[in-house]
Amino acid sequence: MSVHSYYVGVDLGQSRDYTAVSAIEEPIWVPRPTSNRGWRLHLDLRL
Secondary structure, three states: OOEEEEEEEEEOOOOOOOOEEEEEEEEEOOOOOOOOOOOOOOOOOOO
């Protein structure tokens, strides 16, 4: 199950300006419970 927060913004501007609409999704990560059984994969990625 994943949980998301959404933010919406609107800039109407002046009569000669463009109108801007923005919708942003912010995922909220819920960590899984750790277990000592089974396989485990650890990746150390560096950019």
